[in-house]
Amino acid sequence: MASSKTKTLLVYKYLSEKSDENNPLSTTELIDLLRQDGINCERKSIYADVKTLNDIGFDIVSTKSPKRGFFMGTRRFELPEVRLLIDAVSSAGFITPQKTTDLIEKLESLVSSNQAKELVSQVYISSDTKCDNEEIYYVIDFLHDAIIDGKKVKFKYKRRNIDKENKKSYTEKTFTVSPYALIWKNDHYYLVCNNQKYDNLMNLRLDRMRQIEILEDEIKPLCEVSEYDGAFDIADYSSKMFNMFSGESADVTLLCDLDLREEIMDRFGAKIPLVAVDTQTFKTTINAAVSEGLVSWIMNFGGRIKVLEPQTLAEAVKNRALEIASLY
Secondary structure: OOOHHHHHHHHHHHHHHHOEOOEOEOHHHHHHHHHHOOOOOOHHHHHHHHHHHHHOOOOEEEEOOOOOEEEEOOOOOOHHHHHHHHHHHHHOOOOOHHHHHHHHHHHHOOOOHHHHHHHHOOOOOOHHHOOOOOOHHHHHHHHHHHHHHOEEEEEEEEEEOOOOOOOOOEEEEEEEEEEEEEEEEOOEEEEEEEEOOOOOOEEEEHHHEEEEEEEEEEOOOHHHOOOOOOOOOHHHHHHHOEOOEOOOEEEEEEEEEHHHHHHHHHHHOOOOOOEEOOOOEEEEEEEEEOOHHHHHHHHOOHHHEEEEEOHHHHHHHHHHHHHHHOOO
């Protein structure tokens, strides 16, 4: 015969999995569920179980609407939080379709079964934008360990070829790098690292990595390949990267249309300077990596952003515009 402790734990399990504010479990339903698990009990013992659970800190709510019964009042993760996590997993390009499905099923277990059904009905997974690298979890795990231990890693990096027949063929290149940080940006996961052949930082996508191994070699000191001395500042580095193109950091002064102030603050933070030039434009100075990614970002705004400094960036934007114009 099951112990009273087992019975109380089963009551908690049923309430956790099956109840919520809109779907309370009645005493009769709890008794029926216990009977299915081989436990017979009286109604008053259910009340005792609920009291025990509340006494040790679980929030079991007694309600009369929409029917008389009990439900889990609070959970470790609330429904909107699980919704955000599922949306993030669904949109993450570096997680394969199968791993996306598996992970979403685990996230669904954080809410009631009825709430999970509502969440699933709103989830759309596009396999076209998902990677096919089933090694991705191992890649993340190995890179995490290597960063913590300060060890170099070696892996194959897979890229799609382009040919006249449009056949799906790939080229694999072996990299040996010093890993410093993992960054999730633009729905992809990147490794910030140093190729041992060079003295700068580069960003590589994790979904393109295969056959990763941790080496015994110590990583190259971060200060030798970047502006950071000691700890790597992920927030600072990420804010300077555009489309994850690396480059030398510089102060960039932009002349912007007034209606771009919200977009500029969303991208660079509310603390950046916004200096009025006239009633239609303002000027701001940011610190960013001068790269192809930054040029492309500026081009997105057409004539609504003008580069004032540095001149090399202004020339790069001008040359890109001329290249595009020459195609038409």
